[in-house]
Amino acid sequence: MTLTKKAEATRQHILDTGHQLVLRKGFAALGLLEILKTCNVPKGSFYHYFPSKEAFGCALLQQYVDGYGRKVDGLQAAEGTGYQRLMRYWDAWIEAPGDAGCGWAEECLVVKLAAEVADLSEDMRRVLDTGVQRLLARIAAWIDEARADGSLPAGAPSLGLAHVLYQMWLGAALLAKLSQDRSSLQQARLATVHLLRCEAAASASSSTPAH
Numbered sequence: 001m002t003l004t005k006k007a008e009a010t011r012q013h014i015l016d017t018g019h020q021l022v023l024r025k026g027f028a029a030l031g032l033l034e035i036l037k038t039c040n041v042p043k044g045s046f047y048h049y050f051p052s053k054e055a056f057g058c059a060l061l062q063q064y065v066d067g068y069g070r071k072v073d074g075l076q077a078a079e080g081t082g083y084q085r086l087m088r089y090w091d092a093w094i095e096a097p098g099d100a101g102c103g104w105a106e107e108c109l110v111v112k113l114a115a116e117v118a119d120l121s122e123d124m125r126r127v128l129d130t131g132v133q134r135l136l137a138r139i140a141a142w143i144d145e146a147r148a149d150g151s152l153p154a155g156a157p158s159l160g161l162a163h164v165l166y167q168m169w170l171g172a173a174l175l176a177k178l179s180q181d182r183s184s185l186q187q188a189r190l191a192t193v194h195l196l197r198c199e200a201a202a203s204a205s206s207s208t209p210a211h
Contacts, residue, residue, distance in 0.1 A: 011049040014039050018060055019109075027057055027113055028120055057117070057124045064109045065131030071104075072138065082146025083196070089142070090192055093169055094185045105173035105185060114170075136162045143196070152196055165192055 003011065017039045021030050032053055036043055050056035075088050075097065093105040105111065110132060117124040139162035146152035155161065172188035 007049075010041065010045065014041060014046065014049060014056070015060055015063055018056065019064065022060065022109070023107060023112060027116055027124075054121050054123060057121060058127050061109065061113075061117075061124055061127040061131070065127065065134075068131065069134070072135070076142075081151035082142060082149045083151035086139070086142040086146055086152075086196075087189075087193075089139070090165075090169065090189055093173065094182055094189065103182070103185065105169070105176060108173060111170060111173045111177065132166075136166060139166060146196075155196070161195065165195065168192070 014035070018030075018035055021035060021038060032043075032046070035056075036046055039046075046056075050059060071092075072089065075092060076085055078085070078088070080088065092103065093108075094103045096102055096104055110128060113124075114128060117128060136159065140158040143152065143158040143161060147154055147158075168191060169185075169188050172184040175184035176182055
């Protein structure tokens with residue numbers, strides 16, 4: 001669908017406003033009327049851009065996934081060793097670049113919606129899962145780059161390690177939301193450093209023959 005600049009701005013306004021509402025209330029609990037009232041758009045206008053609330057949800061998640069990828073690109077564009085670039089990503093979960101008062105974990109729609117959309121909508125689940133799988137592949141690539149430049153030692157298969165790290169950070173983000181403090185994220189950072197640096201030593205130790 002080709003939209004005029006005005007129509008595209010209205011569609012974007014609905015998505016941006018909806019994003020903030022979903023962060024606060026979740027998706028299922030957010031009614032269409034609340035979206036319309038907050039955006040100040042008529043019902044017919046909404047359906048002009050989105051044939052259903054589920055279609056709106058898919059567009060919202062796709063926008064989030066795409067925007068997240070661009071944020072990550074910006075982080076990785078800065079110079080540094082592979083390890084520094086990898087840790088720069090995890091540090092952004094705690095404190096977003098340029099905003100010490102807010103980290104990426106606080107606005108993560110995977111944290112907010114993963115369990116909900118997995119049961120609610122297959123289309124929304126696929127959008128979010130595809131984004132997560134791409135991110136995991138990128139994290140694995142960063143680990144490989146850090147090992148290649150010598151800033152990290154060799155260790156477990158990078159994709160499996162990326163899964164473990166991401167799962168840990170998701171859990172830490174949920175606990176941070178529950179407790180309203182970042183201590184669980186700080187602990188996840190310490191554990192991340194340990195896992196990245198000690199995996200090879202543990203593997204070498206287990207493979208060394210006894211004397």
